[in-house]
Amino acid sequence: MSKNRAFPLRVQEELCVGCGLCASSCAYQAIEMGDFPKIDADRCRLCGSCVQSCPVGALEMDEVAPAAEAPKQETSGIWVLAEVEDGALAPVSRELLGKAVALSAKLRQPVEAVLVGGRIAALAQELIACGADRVHVVEAPALGQFVEENYSRVLADLAGRLHPDILLVGATQRGRGLSARLAALLHTGLTADCTELDIDTESGLLHQIRPAFGGNLMATIVNPTHRPQMASVRPGVMKALEADTARKGEVVRHDYSAFAMDSRVSVLNETAEAAGGDSLEGSHIIIGIGRGVKDKACVAEIRRLADRIGAAVAGSRAAVEAGLVDASVQVGQTGHTVAPDLYIAIGISGQIQHTAAITGARTIIAVNPDRTAPIFSVADYGLALPVEEALPQLMNLIPAVV
Numbered sequence: 001m002s003k004n005r006a007f008p009l010r011v012q013e014e015l016c017v018g019c020g021l022c023a024s025s026c027a028y029q030a031i032e033m034g035d036f037p038k039i040d041a042d043r044c045r046l047c048g049s050c051v052q053s054c055p056v057g058a059l060e061m062d063e064v065a066p067a068a069e070a071p072k073q074e075t076s077g078i079w080v081l082a083e084v085e086d087g088a089l090a091p092v093s094r095e096l097l098g099k100a101v102a103l104s105a106k107l108r109q110p111v112e113a114v115l116v117g118g119r120i121a122a123l124a125q126e127l128i129a130c131g132a133d134r135v136h137v138v139e140a141p142a143l144g145q146f147v148e149e150n151y152s153r154v155l156a157d158l159a160g161r162l163h164p165d166i167l168l169v170g171a172t173q174r175g176r177g178l179s180a181r182l183a184a185l186l187h188t189g190l191t192a193d194c195t196e197l198d199i200d201t202e203s204g205l206l207h208q209i210r211p212a213f214g215g216n217l218m219a220t221i222v223n224p225t226h227r228p229q230m231a232s233v234r235p236g237v238m239k240a241l242e243a244d245t246a247r248k249g250e251v252v253r254h255d256y257s258a259f260a261m262d263s264r265v266s267v268l269n270e271t272a273e274a275a276g277g278d279s280l281e282g283s284h285i286i287i288g289i290g291r292g293v294k295d296k297a298c299v300a301e302i303r304r305l306a307d308r309i310g311a312a313v314a315g316s317r318a319a320v321e322a323g324l325v326d327a328s329v330q331v332g333q334t335g336h337t338v339a340p341d342l343y344i345a346i347g348i349s350g351q352i353q354h355t356a357a358i359t360g361a362r363t364i365i366a367v368n369p370d371r372t373a374p375i376f377s378v379a380d381y382g383l384a385l386p387v388e389e390a391l392p393q394l395m396n397l398i399p400a401v402v
């Protein structure tokens with residue numbers, strides 16, 4: 001039984017059958033199994049998950065009155081969680097730093113990047129060049145491979161000691177899971193997939209702006225009582241600053257070599273997926289195919305055009321559902337956000353769930369026979385023609401706009 005009798009969660013040993021289900025249900029690793037579960041009151045967040053998982057009702061939890069107001073803790077710093085891909089800084093980290101610099105001008109707080117990994121310290125200078133005033137380096141052999149549980153616990157510990165005001169994470173494959181886990185460990189909120197971030201000059205709160213209700217309105221979300229204020233942003237949404245190699249900043253190393261990593265997870269091997277399909281994030285020109293492109297023969301024509309101009313081919317959700325393009329290249333609210341030099345929308349009507357993800361494109365050309373289609377309100381150039389007639393004209397138009 002927990003030694004702390006006043007603690008609101010207790011094990012009734014006379015009922016417990018020692019099955020360990022409570023320990024495996026606890027996301028915070030707050031239960032250690034011996035003959036009976038032992039609850040670590042420092043780690044326990046009183047989430048109640050273990051109580052529900054117990055098949056014999058052996059866990060008892062008192063009702064906890066909600067805190068009237070979170071204790072006010074001095075917080076400072078706009079943190080950007082740097083992501084490392086194959087030893088290099090992920091583009092989204094530079095983009096988040098660009099936004100953090102803009103936020104810092106209003107909030108008057110330093111921009112701080114956090115680098116976690118096995119051998120990553122060499123990247124600190126690049127983060128400074130991209131806008132960080134300070135870089136926290138957490139380098140340990142055990143962090144050489146990305147294990148969400150380990151990274152989140154290390155980051156939670158660091159943030160728990162240094163109290164950042166804001167924490168920004170890339171909404172990448174890694175960042176999505178990591179940010180959610182980290183927010184839970186820090187007991188704070190997280191707004192995922194923000195399309196804009198700003199500071200309310202009166203309150204100093206972070207305005208976390210993202211599409212809501214299927215993209216039909218933009219919601220501004222604030223977190224007035226918990227810290228850090230956490231937001232994730234997809235790659236391609238924010239603009240990175242030009243790297244300035246002469247910029248000076250501070251590098252702070254943190255020793256986590258003795259930190260207890262999560263023993264339940266280990267990476268046995270890593271297998272690279274065979275490259276294939278179109279890579280959208282790095283493409284300068286993207287052709288987006290919509291449901292208006294009615295068959296695969298027409299898709300093949302568009303692919304030929306794409307090959308000639310060095311474009312990647314993507315699609316709307318309707319095009320994915322119609323089997324015209326692969327789901328991995330869907331652009332939109334539930335797909336990729338892209339920011340190419342040129343986006344050519346062919347047979348796409350321009351619903352907000354699609355257009356919200358292409359606003360970062362420098363130039364947009366739309367092809368659609370319906371002159372009233374909403375895609376024309378975001379396009380720089382338009383061809384109000386069916387795709388079959390528009391393709392030859394596109395060949396002439398493209399060199400003029402890129």
Ligand SMILES: Cc1cc2nc3c(=O)[nH]c(=O)nc-3n(C[C@H](O)[C@H](O)[C@H](O)COP(=O)(O)OP(=O)(O)OC[C@H]3O[C@@H](n4cnc5c(N)ncnc54)[C@H](O)[C@@H]3O)c2cc1C
Pocket residue numbers: 214215289290291292293315316317318319330331332333334335336346347348349350351352353354367368369370373385386387388
């Ligand atoms: C929660 C939610 C998330 C969503 N996420 C996404 C997302 O991530 N990405 C996404 O794209 N959508 C998403 N959608 C769906 C979105 O609302 C639209 O339904 C979708 O974008 C429509 O795709 P479309 O423009 O290809 O098809 P349509 O809306 O059917 O438009 C087809 C267009 O083709 C034109 N056309 C017809 N004939 C031709 C021709 N011969 N040549 C050229 N044009 C022609 C038509 O005039 C029409 O404007 C989401 C919806 C919801 C509710």
Ligand code: SF4
Pocket residue numbers: 009025026027028029030031039043044045046047048049050051
């Ligand atoms: S209440 Fe939640 S955090 Fe506490 S021990 Fe149970 S599962 Fe873990």
Ligand code: SF4
Pocket residue numbers: 011015016017018019020021022023036037053054055056057058059
């Ligand atoms: S789930 Fe219930 S019975 Fe099983 S070890 Fe935990 S408290 Fe005991």
